[in-house]
Amino acid sequence: MIEFSAYTQLLVSYAILGGVYGLTALGLSLIWGVMKAVNWAHGDFLMVGMYTAFWTVTLFGIDPYIAAIVAFILLGLLGMVTHVIAIEPVVEKPGGHEATLLTTLGISVILESLALILWSPSPRSYQNVYKNTFIEILGIRTSVAEAIAFVVSIVSIVAVDQFLKRVRIGKAIRAVSQNPIGARVVGIDVPKIRLMTFGLGVALAGMAGVLVSTFYPNIRPLAGYVWDIASYVVVIFAGLGTIYGVIFAGIIIGVTEGLGTIIFSNAFRQILVYVVFLTVLLLRPQGLFGKALRRV
């Protein structure tokens, strides 16, 4: 029984992590939907979000959840600058979508190198009350930090979805992703929508970085990698361009990672993720939710 509940505990932790995977993947999915660009630097933006939390909390002593807002804005701006440098100049050229793979890889290298130079390779963490306070819901114990991260992730995903469905600019984002020529024909400024979408996608990654940093005491320049892998798997798993799919897929991937930890060991926990992922690719290449749910 003790064993069982310890496992449950662990799976819940990973499900929570999965919620944040969903939030991270949402940004990737939006960017893919609107400009068919793969953002290799996505995990690195998440890393910058972690450092944003670290510095604002340690230097200014502000609450990490205020840091999440700071990171959203800061990373949104950084995302737009990146878009102007790395995406817009190539995205409409022949072979442009493939070119974004290379240009964002370049951005990734730059961000990681800068982080290594400026902030050193050694992992950092910061103290906050949320990770040391625990609550119990339905017999499951979790830190407040994790609970908040999960709730904020889900709420943010739902908020983005509502923005895309109800707000004019949000609808324009969907219009561009469904038919870029149609979008230009009705007078949508497509380059501007691309810029805003890239900014939003990166802002979401930055926010996710702050959320993770509240309970994951391992802020370092290469922290983005695991997030890159997980969020790509989530995006492909969900079916490119689906919104609620990313919540489910995020949680499934999180739990799968947890099961991997139980069955194998912590170091090999992602093996199971890859197995499930490859199975999905072979059996349902359009993703689990690709058909059932509306595209972005």
Added chain:
Amino acid sequence: MLLELQKINAGYGDLQVLWDVDLQVDRGEIVSLLGSNGAGKTTTLRVISGLLKPFSGKVFFNGEDITRLPSNKRVEMGLALVPEGRQLFPEMTVLDNLEMGAYTRRARDKFQDTLEWVFSLFPKLKERKNQLAGTMSGGEQQMLAIARGLMSRPEVLMMDEPSMGLAPKLVLEIFGTVRKLREEGVTILLVEQNAKAALDVSDRAYILETGRIVLKGPARELLGMDEVRKAYLGI
């Protein structure tokens, strides 16, 4: 002159499609642009709407040189295109497609009025306003494409083969709509394979052959010309 093309040369990469194309549309006219497959009709409309930059030549709208303007600015000025292949937003509702049609500042404030007008032209769309565009029949989608073009409150509406793939009855309906639009003060540039029907509703027409304007004149005159009857009307 409301719309004018001067010596347009255009194409794709190394392939030149249009050669020195001159074309004029006056306010209140219905003008047809006819020609066989691959003649360059769609390419001409792409140049006018800003989807394709010409190699050389100029496009004027309301006396203003718009050759270098991006497509969204041209829609803002009152130049709308109902494109080949409709280019709807398939996973959005009819109503959302129409709302996107009124995306420009020019059209935004008049959205409700325009919507009523468009619904009176196409009552079917009102019944189906919550249906996803991608699930509508071909004819319904074509109506939606025209309606979406009208939502931008255009001065000139360009239509690329609006009768494409429609049953004869619907074709009649579409051409009826074209006439009605002119009465409402919309100027129309019509691209058609269905030359007879197009010439019947038009004031003037241009005939494009492998990227060159080979004939132009009042529609009635063209209808009477032997070479036109043989080549385009199959008579």
